[in-house]
Amino acid sequence: xxxxxxxxxxxxxxxxxxxxxxxxxxxxxxxxxxxxxxxxxxxxxxxxxxxxxxxxxxxxxxxxxxxxxxxxxxxxxxxxxxxxxxxxxxxxxxxxxxxxxxxxxxxxxxxxxxxxxxxxxxxxxxxxxxxxxxxxxxxxxxxxxxxxxxxxxxxxxxxxxxxxxxxxxxxxxxxxxxxxxxxxxxxxxxxxxxxxxxxxxxxxxxxxxxxxxxxxxxxxxxxxxxxxxxxxxxxxxxxxxxxxxxxxxxxxxxxxxxxxxxxxxxxxxxxxxxxxxxxxxxxxxxxxxxxxxxxxxxxxxxxxxxxxxxxxxxxxxxxxxxxxxxxxxxx
Numbered sequence: 001x002x003x004x005x006x007x008x009x010x011x012x013x014x015x016x017x018x019x020x021x022x023x024x025x026x027x028x029x030x031x032x033x034x035x036x037x038x039x040x041x042x043x044x045x046x047x048x049x050x051x052x053x054x055x056x057x058x059x060x061x062x063x064x065x066x067x068x069x070x071x072x073x074x075x076x077x078x079x080x081x082x083x084x085x086x087x088x089x090x091x092x093x094x095x096x097x098x099x100x101x102x103x104x105x106x107x108x109x110x111x112x113x114x115x116x117x118x119x120x121x122x123x124x125x126x127x128x129x130x131x132x133x134x135x136x137x138x139x140x141x142x143x144x145x146x147x148x149x150x151x152x153x154x155x156x157x158x159x160x161x162x163x164x165x166x167x168x169x170x171x172x173x174x175x176x177x178x179x180x181x182x183x184x185x186x187x188x189x190x191x192x193x194x195x196x197x198x199x200x201x202x203x204x205x206x207x208x209x210x211x212x213x214x215x216x217x218x219x220x221x222x223x224x225x226x227x228x229x230x231x232x233x234x235x236x237x238x239x240x241x242x243x244x245x246x247x248x249x250x251x252x253x254x255x256x257x258x259x260x261x262x263x264x265x266x267x268x269x270x271x272x273x274x275x276x277x278x279x280x281x282x283x284x285x286x287x288x289x290x291x292x293x294x295x296x297x298x299x300x301x302x303x304x305x306x307x308x309x310x311x312x313x314x315x316x317x318x319x320x321x322x323x324x325x326x327x328x329x330x331x
Contacts, residue, residue, distance in 0.1 A: 029186045032060045032118040033135045033142035035083040036073055036092075036106070036178060044076035044323050045254070056177030057136040058082065058106065059188060060117040065108030066224065068216065069178035070193050071097045074104045076323050082108045084115060085142050096223035099318055100231065101215045102161065102193055105223045118180065121187030123167065123212035127152065132169060132189065134208070136179035145173060147208075150199050155209060156281035158240045158251060160318075163211065170199040170207035181210045188213050228319065234289045235296050235315030239264065246279045247271075257321060262313040264302065271308050272301035288315075 038054045040047050050072055058069035067082060074080055074094050083089040092106040126132075128149055135144035147169040155166035167190050173179060179192030190210030199207025219229035238257020241248050248270045253260045272278050273287040288298050294317035302311045 026186070028116045029118070029182070030135065030142040030144075031085045031115045033085065033137050033144075033180055034058045034060060034067060034108075035137035036067070036069055037081045037083070038074045038077035039079045040075075040077050041323075045321065046072070046076050050075065054177075057142075057175065057180070057192070058178050059180045059191070060115060061120065061188065062117050063115075065092075065110075066095075066117075067092065067106040067108060068188075068191060069104045069106065070191050070211070071099070071102050071104035073178055074106065080106060082106065083137070087141070096227040096229075097324070098219055098223060098229045099161070100229065100234070101163075101219070102211050103191065103216055103219075103223070105220075107224075118182065118186065118188040120213055120217065121183055121185075121189045123189045123214045126167060126183075126189055126212075131184065133182045133184070134169065134173040134176075134179050134192070135182060136173065136175035136177075136192070138175045145171075147171060147173065150205070150207060151201060153201065154282055156243070156285065158242055158281070160234075160236060160239065160241075160285060162282055162285050163215075165212060167210040167212055168196065168199040168207055169210065170205055172199070172206040173208050176208045179208075179210075181213075233294055233317055233319070235291060235294050235298060236318040236321070237264075237288065237298065237313055237315060238321065241270070241281060241284070243281045248278055248281055248284050254321070258313050258316045262311055264300070264311060264313065269303040270300055271303050274299045275301065291315075294318075294320075 036056050036058045040052045054073045056073045058067040061068050080092045081089050082092045090108050090110045092108045095105040095107055097104050130149040132147050133144055134147050150170045151168035152165050155163045176192040176195050181190035190212050193211050194209040196209050199205050222230040237259045238254035239259045240252040242251045250266050250268045278284040296315050298313045298315050300311045301308050
């Protein structure tokens with residue numbers, strides 16, 4: 001298995017398509033990639049886990065300075081700067097954040113003229129083996145590399161996050177946060193979120209996970225105008241969890257969050273919801289979210305010692321818990 005995985009890595013490294021190498025990127029395509037630098041106050045809920053100073057990439061998606069990025073870069077930020085391909089830095093206003101997808105949306109206050117935005121592509125039909133480009137801002141400007149889509153599958157994050165058909169690529173791209181995934185025609189297919197150890201299921205092939213751009217289209221208008229998607233909000237537990245086998249184990253509880261108030265503790269195993277067994281993170285999330293909206297009581301079946309006990313967690317609203325600035329989220 002290990003030998004096969006190493007062979008896959010070697011082949012991918014050699015087989016990055018020549019016609020999607022960095023030298024083939026057009027100036028117009030690269031111009032759409034910007035650098036994002038966000039300052040987060042120390043009292044922010046995410047300052048300890050994500051850091052008080054965050055840097056990554058973003059993508060211009062209209063001619064008036066609208067920038068799409070991955071939301072964790074700007075979450076709870078008090079100030080954000082955007083640097084374009086020409087080295088010009090301007091402040092940006094945070095328009096919105098959507099936890100369900102992970103997208104963050106900004107508006108550069110003095111957009112640079114003459115920079116062509118990337119059009120939104122179609123990610124639904126993007127399949128395994130597709131040749132793609134990954135563009136990000138690093139060093140003194142935008143750059144990128146060719147890659148392949150190696151998997152389209154469900155992704156469940158430990159932070160109460162679930163994507164139905166995330167995009168996985170290889171070889172891995174180091175500057176993944178907010179990176180642009182584009183097709184050979186220059187259309188935007190996804191936004192970079194993570195580096196993953198298994199881009200190919202069951203094989204230790206490092207790669208990246210991208211949020212599909214099709215998830216943005218139904219919520220873009222609401223994000224830009226209202227700060228949130230308008231979709232029904234999900235009950236939030238305030239728990240970071242990990243999947244061990246098909247079991248769900250509490251890794252961390254958010255201080256002052258719903259789970260902490262109910263007495264849930266790290267190391268405990270969540271065996272079910274309302275008496276129904278759970279098989280992994282995705283199954284747990286779906287069962288919890290099916291109960292209703294924030295404020296609903298969630299009956300978790302928790303293993304304590306050798307006994308399974310029911311713990312009632314009165315769920316909360318993640319957006320209320322986060323210390324979002326007025327420009328981030330409007331009600």
